Amino acid sequence: MLTWTVLVLAGLMPIILLSLYAFQVTSESVRDLVMANNRSAAQMTAELVGRAFDDSISLGNASATIPAMVEAVARRDADAVRARLRAAVHAFSCIDRAFVLDTQGLLWVDYPEAPESLNESFADRDYFRQLSQAWKPCVSEVYERQAEPRSMVVAVAVPIRGPDRRALGGIVYQIRLEELTRWVEQIDVGGSGHVFVLDHQGDVAAHPRLDLQIRRYSEYGALAPVRAAIQGRESTLEYFDPLAQQTMVATFVPVPVAERYWVVVAQQPVDEAYASIHRLGTDLGAASAILVVATLGVFLGLGQIRRQLRLANRELVAEIAERKQTEETLQRKQRLLKQLLDIYEGHRKIAAYEIHDGIAQPLAAALMNCEASLRLLEEGDSDGAREGFRKTAELLQEDLAETRRLMRDLRPAILDDFGVIAAVDQLVSGSQANGATAIEWSHDVQFHRLAPPLETALFRIIQEGLTNALRYSHSDRVSVRLVQRGDRLRLDVIDWGSGFDPARVDESRFGLAGIRERAGLFGGEAVIDTAPGKGTRITVHLPVVEAAGNEDEG
Numbered sequence: 001m002l003t004w005t006v007l008v009l010a011g012l013m014p015i016i017l018l019s020l021y022a023f024q025v026t027s028e029s030v031r032d033l034v035m036a037n038n039r040s041a042a043q044m045t046a047e048l049v050g051r052a053f054d055d056s057i058s059l060g061n062a063s064a065t066i067p068a069m070v071e072a073v074a075r076r077d078a079d080a081v082r083a084r085l086r087a088a089v090h091a092f093s094c095i096d097r098a099f100v101l102d103t104q105g106l107l108w109v110d111y112p113e114a115p116e117s118l119n120e121s122f123a124d125r126d127y128f129r130q131l132s133q134a135w136k137p138c139v140s141e142v143y144e145r146q147a148e149p150r151s152m153v154v155a156v157a158v159p160i161r162g163p164d165r166r167a168l169g170g171i172v173y174q175i176r177l178e179e180l181t182r183w184v185e186q187i188d189v190g191g192s193g194h195v196f197v198l199d200h201q202g203d204v205a206a207h208p209r210l211d212l213q214i215r216r217y218s219e220y221g222a223l224a225p226v227r228a229a230i231q232g233r234e235s236t237l238e239y240f241d242p243l244a245q246q247t248m249v250a251t252f253v254p255v256p257v258a259e260r261y262w263v264v265v266a267q268q269p270v271d272e273a274y275a276s277i278h279r280l281g282t283d284l285g286a287a288s289a290i291l292v293v294a295t296l297g298v299f300l301g302l303g304q305i306r307r308q309l310r311l312a313n314r315e316l317v318a319e320i321a322e323r324k325q326t327e328e329t330l331q332r333k334q335r336l337l338k339q340l341l342d343i344y345e346g347h348r349k350i351a352a353y354e355i356h357d358g359i360a361q362p363l364a365a366a367l368m369n370c371e372a373s374l375r376l377l378e379e380g381d382s383d384g385a386r387e388g389f390r391k392t393a394e395l396l397q398e399d400l401a402e403t404r405r406l407m408r409d410l411r412p413a414i415l416d417d418f419g420v421i422a423a424v425d426q427l428v429s430g431s432q433a434n435g436a437t438a439i440e441w442s443h444d445v446q447f448h449r450l451a452p453p454l455e456t457a458l459f460r461i462i463q464e465g466l467t468n469a470l471r472y473s474h475s476d477r478v479s480v481r482l483v484q485r486g487d488r489l490r491l492d493v494i495d496w497g498s499g500f501d502p503a504r505v506d507e508s509r510f511g512l513a514g515i516r517e518r519a520g521l522f523g524g525e526a527v528i529d530t531a532p533g534k535g536t537r538i539t540v541h542l543p544v545v546e547a548a549g550n551e552d553e554g
Helices: 002-064 067-075 079-090 127-134 177-184 222-231 275-296 301-377 383-411 413-419 421-433 452-472 513-520 547-551
Strands: 097-101 107-112 152-161 169-177 194-198 203-207 237-239 246-257 260-269 439-444 477-485 488-495 523-530 536-543
Touching: 002 067, 002 169, 002 177, 002 194, 002 237, 002 260, 002 301, 067 169, 067 301, 079 097, 079 107, 127 152, 127 169, 152 177, 152 301, 169 177, 169 513, 177 203, 177 237, 222 237, 222 246, 222 260, 222 536, 237 383, 237 513, 246 275, 260 477, 275 523, 301 383, 301 477, 413 421, 413 452, 421 452, 421 477, 452 477, 452 513, 452 536
Parallel strands: 439 477
Antiparallel strands: 097 107, 097 169, 152 169, 194 203, 194 260, 237 246, 246 260, 477 488, 488 536, 523 536
């Protein structure tokens, strides 16, 4: 009996050791995958936050270098400066309040107007101390502003310099912490995980699960990984979250923000992150108990034990495969986000050029006309003044039309408010009214609202295809049809016009390359079927990705 027991144990021992080894390897793989997931989410968020602050500083620099703005600040013309601050606040939703300080830190003009802050000194504020040291752009720590309502904000400060490069003061844009939170709340870390942002003092600047207007949250500032990130060092580790009162596995990534480091933290509860390891340990513990019982029964339980081990191995293989698939999915999402950020950056640059060349310069010309007309009026030349004011009005009317065109081209308001179907309705109506070509527009879809990036891409594809047909095809009618079948969309833009030879025409000339790229970004495809004299059919296939609110309602 002893001999048989020894033989059975000798046969089972390699299996037990192999199970323990598999448990160890799988545990390490799961831990590595969790940390890689956190690191990926933190790095994506860090890039998003860094670009957002760079854009805010670029906006401030653009405003501070407009000649009319510089002249108004130099003259201490509060009305003229306030008008430009008002335009910035209304044009950019992330800006909650804007004001200008002189070189001594005195606030002399603001929008919206806050009498309690006007002519007050803010020389002791963090942002003014940074700004006035070298008169370079800076971003403040989290603080409670003086103007009502007394919100928790972050300030972006940019110097204003005269023609002689001498500092005249600074423009300050205040951004509410809720706006910062919108940048990070869509980042998925899995389960109960989340991403939040700390300023260069370690105070919470963006957090999807805290009411940031109740108080200033400074609990993270003394933590070692936070202090290391503020000094520019990234780390991934387990720590005790003082606000959540949980042990978390987290990645702390430094973000360069105006010559200082902010910190992005991506974390999830340890118990949730490593739940699969605990399940695996329980399964292997149960398997070990079965092996012990099987030893007492010698060969009677051997077959059952082997079956249990084969099942456990299959589960382990499936678990590892699922984790690898999850990692590949995260990498694809990261690549897609980077492509979307590049497109977003390109649109921002185009908008900046359009504003500078198409709006700012005519406004400057109108201002100079107006000043010249005032001088003529003072000199008694009423006819010359009247002609100057008439030219000024014409310039302003042209600039207003250019502003409306730019706003419409960047992103129609109806697309944000009512979705892509309503936006295409408006596009077709406007195109129909401006030409003789008949446009047949129809749709058969079940979605209510698509995810914003997909809505924008779909609208741009339809806009580009329709514009090409109206401009180049010479067809007496154009058909646009959008159909949803399950989780896929099909778009057809058809004309019966002149067509062209794709082999002899550069697609970028007609924007067809842009249609292909936009479709490819979302895992779709675009097919252009055309020939000289045969008309053109553009067919685009895209996945259906509904907006987050629609999924919750479903």
